[in-house]
Amino acid sequence: xxxxxxxxxxxxxxxxxxxxxxxxxxxxxxxxxxxxxxxxxxxxxxxxxxxxxxxxxxxxxxxxxxxxxxxxxxxxxxxxxxxxxxxxxxxxxxxxxxxxxxxxxxxxxxxxxxxxxxxxxxxxxxxxxxxxxxxxxxxxxxxxxxxxxxxxxxxxxxxxxxxxxxxxxxxxxxxxxxxxxxxxxxxxxxxxxxxxxxxxxxxxxxxxxxxxxxxxxxxxxx
Amino acid sequence: xxxxxxxxxxxxxxxxxxxxxxxxxxxxxxxxxxxxxxxxxxxxxxxxxxxxxxxxxxxxxxxxxxxxxxxxxxxxxxxxxxxxxxxxxxxxxxxxxxxxxxxxxxxxxxxxxxxxxxxxxxxxxxxxxxxxxxxxxxxxxxxxxxxxxxxxxxxxxxxxxxxxxxxxxxxxxxxxxxxxxxxxxxxxxxxxxxxxxxxxxxxxxxxxxxxxxxxxxxxxxxxxxxxxxxxxxxxxxxxxxxxxxxxxxxxxxxxxxxxxxxxxxxxxxxxxxxxxxxxxxxxxxxxxxxxxxxxxxxxxxxxxxxxxxxxxxxxxxxxxxxxxxxxxxxxxxxxxxxxxxxxxxxxxxxxxxxxxxxxxxxxxxxxxxxxxxxxxxxxxxxxxxxxxxxxxxxxxxxxxxxxxxxxxxxxxxxxxxxxxxxxxxxxxxxxxxxxxxxxxxxxxxxxxxxxxxxxxxxxxxxxxxxxxxxxxxxxxxxxxxxxxxxxxxxxxxxxxxxxxxxxxxxxxxxxxxxxxxxxxxxxxxxxxxxxxxxxxxxxxxxxxxxxxxxxxxxxxxxxxxxxxxxxxxxxxxxx
Numbered sequence: 001x002x003x004x005x006x007x008x009x010x011x012x013x014x015x016x017x018x019x020x021x022x023x024x025x026x027x028x029x030x031x032x033x034x035x036x037x038x039x040x041x042x043x044x045x046x047x048x049x050x051x052x053x054x055x056x057x058x059x060x061x062x063x064x065x066x067x068x069x070x071x072x073x074x075x076x077x078x079x080x081x082x083x084x085x086x087x088x089x090x091x092x093x094x095x096x097x098x099x100x101x102x103x104x105x106x107x108x109x110x111x112x113x114x115x116x117x118x119x120x121x122x123x124x125x126x127x128x129x130x131x132x133x134x135x136x137x138x139x140x141x142x143x144x145x146x147x148x149x150x151x152x153x154x155x156x157x158x159x160x161x162x163x164x165x166x167x168x169x170x171x172x173x174x175x176x177x178x179x180x181x182x183x184x185x186x187x188x189x190x191x192x193x194x195x196x197x198x199x200x201x202x203x204x205x206x207x208x209x210x211x212x213x214x215x216x217x218x219x220x221x222x
Numbered sequence: 223x224x225x226x227x228x229x230x231x232x233x234x235x236x237x238x239x240x241x242x243x244x245x246x247x248x249x250x251x252x253x254x255x256x257x258x259x260x261x262x263x264x265x266x267x268x269x270x271x272x273x274x275x276x277x278x279x280x281x282x283x284x285x286x287x288x289x290x291x292x293x294x295x296x297x298x299x300x301x302x303x304x305x306x307x308x309x310x311x312x313x314x315x316x317x318x319x320x321x322x323x324x325x326x327x328x329x330x331x332x333x334x335x336x337x338x339x340x341x342x343x344x345x346x347x348x349x350x351x352x353x354x355x356x357x358x359x360x361x362x363x364x365x366x367x368x369x370x371x372x373x374x375x376x377x378x379x380x381x382x383x384x385x386x387x388x389x390x391x392x393x394x395x396x397x398x399x400x401x402x403x404x405x406x407x408x409x410x411x412x413x414x415x416x417x418x419x420x421x422x423x424x425x426x427x428x429x430x431x432x433x434x435x436x437x438x439x440x441x442x443x444x445x446x447x448x449x450x451x452x453x454x455x456x457x458x459x460x461x462x463x464x465x466x467x468x469x470x471x472x473x474x475x476x477x478x479x480x481x482x483x484x485x486x487x488x489x490x491x492x493x494x495x496x497x498x499x500x501x502x503x504x505x506x507x508x509x510x511x512x513x514x515x516x517x518x519x520x521x522x523x524x525x526x527x528x529x530x531x532x533x534x535x536x537x538x539x540x541x542x543x544x545x546x547x548x549x550x551x552x553x554x555x556x557x558x559x560x561x562x563x564x565x566x567x568x569x570x571x572x573x574x575x576x577x578x579x580x581x582x583x584x585x586x587x588x589x590x591x592x593x594x595x596x597x598x599x600x601x602x603x604x605x606x607x608x609x610x611x612x613x614x615x616x617x618x619x620x621x622x623x624x625x626x627x628x629x630x631x632x633x634x635x636x637x638x639x640x641x642x643x644x645x646x647x648x649x650x651x652x653x654x655x656x657x658x659x660x661x662x663x664x665x666x667x668x669x670x671x672x673x674x675x676x677x678x679x680x681x682x683x684x685x686x687x688x689x690x691x692x693x694x695x696x697x698x699x700x701x702x703x704x705x706x707x708x709x710x711x712x713x714x715x716x717x718x719x720x721x722x723x724x725x726x727x728x729x730x731x732x733x734x735x736x737x738x739x740x741x742x743x744x745x746x747x748x749x750x751x752x753x754x755x756x757x758x759x760x761x762x763x764x765x766x767x768x769x770x771x772x773x774x775x776x777x778x779x780x781x782x783x784x785x786x787x788x789x790x791x792x793x794x795x796x797x
Contacts, residue, residue: 009628015635024640053674054623060674084627085661085670088686089679107627108657111634113649137687 001124004029004044006037006063007082016050017108022042022119026215037089041070046077047169052107053083053090057198066089073098078124082107088137091130099209103129103166122166129166138164152193159186238289244301245285249681251308252278260313269459270314276470281475295345296338296480297756298609300473303334312440325371325384326364332404332445333359335472336411338438342430342476343566362403370397373556412438418565433479440468465471491515491572495579505590508583515576518566525588526635527559527595532601534587536594550577552586557582604772605708612711619668627664630657669714677710681717681737687719690733695763697738697745707745709795712769713737713746716777719762720789728752728787739795744775746791756781763789 003025007013010032017027021024030038033056038077041049049070054061068077078101091104103123109131110116119129138161152160162172169187185203194205252274258272280305288297306327313324336359340352347353370386373393405717415434419427427475444465456464494515497503515522524531524539533539539561541547546564549556560577567573577584633658637650664670678696685692704710717735724730730752738745757781763779770777775793 009624009632012628012632012635015632019639021633054670059620083632084623085665087671087674087683089671089675089683106661107631108634108654108661110631110655111654113635113638116638143300 001025001048001121002028002044002046004031004036004040004046004049006031006038006040006049006055006066008032008052008055019110019113019115019116020050020120023120025115025120033057034066037063037066038069038073041074041077045074048078048079048080048101048120050082050120053081063089064093068093071102077101078126079103080105080120080123080129080199082110084108086131086134089136091134091138095128095209099128101128102128102136105129119166125127127166128164132165135164145163152190156186156190156193160190160208162214163190163205164170165186193204232309240289241285241297241301246280246564248281248301248304248308249278251551255308255311255315258312258317258320261785262314264314264317265459270311271469272463272466273307273311273314276466277304277311277364279470280307283477287477288792291480294343294480296342296476297345299334299338299341301346301472301479303331303338306330306334317648320381322371325382326367328370329363329367330360330442331363331469333363333407335441335444337471338476339411339415339441342433342437342479349414351410352416355407356446358403358407362407363401366396366400366403369393369400377716398498401446408445411441413566422563422565426563428568430477434474436475437472440472444466449788464493467627470640491579493573494576498580498583498672498677503583505587508580508587512560512576512580514562516567516573518562519559520566522561523558523584523587524561525584526556527588527590527592527662529595532558532591532595533589534593534594536596538595538599546573548573548577552581552585553656555783557581557588561707568679574679580628587625588792591716601774603775608712608769608772609708612708615711616669616673619664619670622660622664622667623670627657627660630660668711672714673712677703677713678737681735682712683735684714684717684721685735686687688733689725690730692721692733692735695734695736697736697740705739705795708773709744712775713744713791715769716746716789716791717748717765719766720787722762723756723787724748724752730757730786742794742796744791744793746793747788749786749788751778751786753783756787761777766791 003020003022005013005016006022006029007016007030013030013032014112015029020027028044028046028195031037031040031088032185035057037049039052049067051067053061053063055066065079067081070077071079075098079094079186080103081090082105083090084107086104086106094102095163101123103119105119109119123129158176159172162175167175169180169183173183174181190208191204194208225397255274256271259267261273262270264270280300282300284297284300285295286298287294291297310324310327310330312320313328315321315324333356337347339349339354340612341354371382373388373396399493408756415430415438419430419434422430441767445589447461447465461518468654485495492509499513509521512523522533523538524533524541529538531541533746540560541561545561546567548560548562548570550558550560560573562573566569630653634650634653636655637646642645667682669680671683682694682696685694705713720735721733724733728750730750736745736747736749767777770793772789775791777789777791779787779789781787
């Protein structure tokens with residue numbers, strides 16, 4: 001798995017490189033600012049771009065904008081964005097209309113190396129990885145958002161939130177201490193409530209997340 | 223010691239008497255003429271009489287301007303024009319020497335119009351070009367017109383007393399040359415006036431443009447009536463009436479210009495003295511009173527403080543190059559200055575005189591202005607405090623982000639790579655909690671969305687997280703330009719405080735936030751539908767009110783019991 005890293009803090013950049021290399025991934029390029037991150041991504045055409053949000057030159061959301069640009073230029077490249085703080089609107093912007101190969105995690109999650117690795121691989125494989133904090137923000141906004149979501153029972157919203165985090169049915173079952181069969185039932189119920197036609201399960205999971213997160217677009221008024 | 227009015231009126235009175243005496247003489251002269259015209263063969267009596275009447279109009283306008291503005295030469299100039307007209311009218315008498323005088327001065331009125339145009343507003347010819355054009359005008363209309371009165375035998379009265387020949391070729395040549403010379407004088411004058419207009423300030427232009435246009439139009443129409451008449455089907459008398467009407471309007475227009483514009487205004491200076499003595503004055507009246515006296519609507523008054531010139535409200539008002547400055551002194555001490563438009567005010571002496579009259583009053587207003595200047599400095603320093611506070615918060619948030627959060631994440635990364643075990647796992651969990659706690663602290667110091675995306679995004683985000691339904695209405699974002707940091711910070715705190723108030727105290731069920739930016743002012747409105755009764759004296763609201771005021775903004779709270787709370791804030795945010 002070939003990765004380009006965008007991080008302005010040199011020590012952390014090196015730490016991440018060591019971590020990823022140790023996990024059997026290849027760091028093909030690193031960048032300390034948004035401009036060179038976009039260039040590295042063009043140059044190396046990696047499988048995944050891992051980037052910080054607040055980076056030079058303006059030290060605001062440069063990393064996020066670079067990530068969006070890379071996705072636009074190379075739709076095949078997976079993007080995992082890290083930040084000290086998470087914003088709901090950034091998640092919505094990142095997921096866009098094609099929420100595959102996208103991740104948005106709090107920076108501190110790198111401490112949980114195994115989960116972090118797992119998230120990286122999931123995103124690189126076209127899945128999603130959303131920080132529980134992000135999902136919590138979504139949940140906060142959701143009840144007043146889409147009518148479809150408002151109809152979901154609290155338990156099903158919980159399941160949907162975990163789907164949005166990118167978890168498998170098995171993981172959700174463990175997390176909620178219920179059987180995997182129960183989870184499957186909830187998931188089917190969710191698909192039905194959201195009006196998602198029967199089809200490939202992975203695809204519907206993605207659509208459910210989009211529906212869930214798409215209740216609001218950036219800048220949209222409520 | 224200044225004694226307004228007294229000394230000035232004593233010199234003004236004899237002048238008035240003298241002018242009235244001259245005017246009476248001119249009136250009598252005109253009456254004699256009107257008697258002499260009886261039986262004139264030149265045309266209908268009333269047509270002939272209009273020339274004398276025009277002379278009277280010049281004289282009356284001139285005398286009035288002269289009395290009202292003794293220091294201004296326009297009055298005497300207009301009176302002289304009146305004399306010219308009375309003399310020119312003599313051509314219609316039957317007594318040969320008088321006819322001769324009238325013939326010589328027949329077109330002199332045109333030169334007078336050019337002279338008036340060039341000398342306006344002071345009545346003095348201040349440039350060499352203006353003097354040259356005036357001389358050209360007089361030479362053309364007296365000497366250049368000589369072929370007419372020396373060679374023409376077409377006078378209706380019969381013999382031309384001045385005739386010395388009758389060569390038609392010479393006559394035509396002379397007339398053509400004279401026409402060219404007159405055209406040069408009129409065009410030259412027009413060019414000079416256009417240049418003056420370009421250089422003058424907009425206020426001056428409003429007065430000068432119509433006068434100049436009228437004067438030039440009159441000169442052109444009168445000078446080239448013969449040529450112009452070919453384009454219009456007019457009889458001799460009709461053309462004459464158009465000419466005489468245009469010329470008779472000139473003194474009225476320019477006398478009005480003298481009275482409205484800024485010229486020697488002894489009468490007004492007396493009025494100013496009387497007005498000062500009356501005592502019924504409010505602060506800030508002095509400048510407009512001076513503007514009226516001097517006749518320059520753009521006139522302003524500035525005051526001398528230890529920190530330089532300030533205006534009546536204490537704001538710094540440094541002198542600019544296009545404005546003239548007349549320092550007002552009490553004794554040797556400069557207390558203020560009259561800032562005026564030198565193109566509009568013909569004579570600086572008037573401004574000086576007016577300044578002397580108001581010196582003591584200026585000194586009194588100076589004290590107020592100095593006090594207000596102090597207040598202004600206080601306001602600026604308060605604004606600076608708020609700005610510094612905001613900058614410090616941002617810097618602190620940035621430092622926490624860059625140094626502490628970054629280092630702790632690195633630490634977490636290293637812990638994560640250690641071989642597992644009970645202690646390590648516990649330490650990892652602790653570190654994760656510390657990071658979560660630190661994240662909240664940083665958000666409290668300065669929300670990261672406010673730093674990264676600005677006020678609108680941060681307020682929308684706050685609305686999303688709000689525990690009650692909240693609608694955000696955002697106005698024009700002016701090309702997405704960010705607001706000044708202190709304004710963003712303050713506005714954000716207003717919304718946060720209003721939200722806290724709505725949730726904690728007002729028992730509100732919905733909140734509406736309006737955020738609009740127009741003409742360099744940020745307007746912020748937050749309304750809830752709660753119980754009302756909020757007061758600005760509350761600690762939180764007091765704090766945001768202080769911040770808003772320090773930035774030169776305003777905050778109003780409408781919160782009658784049972785009618786919800788509406789907080790409105792306006793903060794200047796640059797254009």
